[in-house]
Amino acid sequence: MKVLVVGGAGYVGSHTVRLLLAQGHEVWVYDNLSLGHRESVPAGRLIEGNLTDRALLMQVMRDKEIEAVMHFAAYALVGESVQHPAMYYQNNVIATFELLEAMRAVGVWRFVFSSTTATYGQPETMPISEDTPQNPINPYGFTKLVVERALADYAHAYGFGVAALRYFNASGAASDASIGEDHDPESHLIPIVLQVALGQRPHISIFGTDYPTEDGTCIRDYIHVEDLATAHLAALQKLQPNSVLQMNLGTGVGHSVQQVIEACRKITGHPIPAVIGPRRAGDPACLIADSSKAQRELNWRPKYVSIESIVETAWKWHQSHPRGYSS
Secondary structure: OEEEEEOOOOHHHHHHHHHHHHOOOEEEEEEOOOOOOHHHOOOOOEEEOOOOOHHHHHHHHHHOOOOEEEEOOOOOOHHHHHHOHHHHHHHHHHHHHHHHHHHHHHOOOEEEEEEEHHHHOOOOOOOEOOOOOOOOOOHHHHHHHHHHHHHHHHHHHHOOEEEEEEEOEEEOOOOOOOOOOOOOOOOOHHHHHHHHHOOOOOOEEEEOOOOOOOOOOOEEOEEEHHHHHHHHHHHHHHOOOOEEEEEEEOOOOOEEHHHHHHHHHHHHOOOOOEEEEOOOOOOOOEEOEOOHHHHHHOOOOOOOOOHHHHHHHHHHHHHHOOOHHHO
16 A cells, blocks of 8 residues: 555654555655654655645645555644643644645545544543543643544545544654654653663652552553554554544553663663652543453554563663664
8 A cells, every 4th residue: 555654754653654664565754854853764755844735745645646644743742732732733733634635635535643542631440441531631632632523524524534543652662773762852751761771861750659559650551662553554454434443552551650660770770760759730640541442453462561571672772872863
């Protein structure tokens, strides 16, 4: 299949591009490189452009005879979305509609969307299934939910086949350490902890140890980036016209902040000093996925389940690329 991967120079997108190419698909990456990395894209596969450029999008889809689009391009920092909501609505919502309208104009109907657990807000029960009410508590989560609702309407009205894949905590790196996680600023726990092991930070800060969990720190479901890529491919292959797939992607196993730090200490052999601080506003105590729907309907199983196996791939990447793609 000929696939346009929007945001394919980013973290999850680049790993999905790699898998698609390995499976024999013809892949093109559309990215403005504002957050992505040219170095993560295979040679000759990158088309630089903005999502608001509908004419360029239509030209690319026609010239490359695109049959499906995967959409990873979004701003994804919760705090930033609270401070700058206009930026998030412009980039995550309005620009996405430009992409959808470009697809509609040229007759491309397959669409796989990178969504998020943030659409659920602060659920009262665990694990989180697709039936859990979606009540986002920040602009980032709401922008993703707006697009999800629009995709369902596009499927019903225009014949699109869409998949909205709600990630839990994306983590890890390619098994051969050729590509990995490189954000500026970095906001994900595992790479921040590993930066301490690399001597790039003096310590890791733990925000709250008084949560109602076994060790008092927040629990999250860490899903390996290659497992996310596999799920995207499976969803793409399942799409049918007028169809809507909405699925959680996680392992179903939660790990606390303390457990992640201990795993990093074990894998790196570094003591990784930790400093206890107060809670951050809006941090739920526990977020764990029920991904049985994806496992059942996509015949998908996460390969990386233990936190140590996830950290090991991340550590190999950060060791070989201590400054990310600029190393």
